[in-house]
Amino acid sequence: MLIIIGNQKGGAGKSTLTLLLANFLTLVKKRKVTVIDMDYQQSLAQKYEKAKLAETLTLNKQ
Numbered sequence: 001m002l003i004i005i006g007n008q009k010g011g012a013g014k015s016t017l018t019l020l021l022a023n024f025l026t027l028v029k030k031r032k033v034t035v036i037d038m039d040y041q042q043s044l045a046q047k048y049e050k051a052k053l054a055e056t057l058t059l060n061k062q
């Protein structure tokens with residue numbers, strides 16, 4: 001299953017929704033999740049590298 005979360009508007013809750021949804025699928029639904037972070041800020045990828053909850057692929061890394 002591929003879920004894409006995107007919106008042009010800043011601060012709309014994209015990163016928060018991605019984090020919560022990935023955690024829910026991993027911890028509650030026991031699904032294997034790969035988060036692909038296409039945001040230049042890479043904030044989600046950095047969080048997941050620390051938490052090691054989900055595998056993370058980083059795109060657009062500066």
Ligand SMILES: Nc1ncnc2c1ncn2[C@@H]1O[C@H](COP(=O)(O)OP(=O)(O)OP(=O)(O)O)[C@@H](O)[C@H]1O
Pocket residue numbers: 009010011012013014015016017039
């Ligand atoms: N459902 C929600 N209810 C209340 N506050 C929320 C909700 N979702 C996100 N927020 C808050 O809104 C702010 C922006 O959220 P977030 O960083 O997830 O947005 P974003 O779309 O990823 O922003 P950016 O475009 O800067 O990457 C954060 O302070 C977050 O805690």
Ligand SMILES: [Mg+2]
Pocket residue numbers: 014015016039
């Ligand atoms: Mg964000």
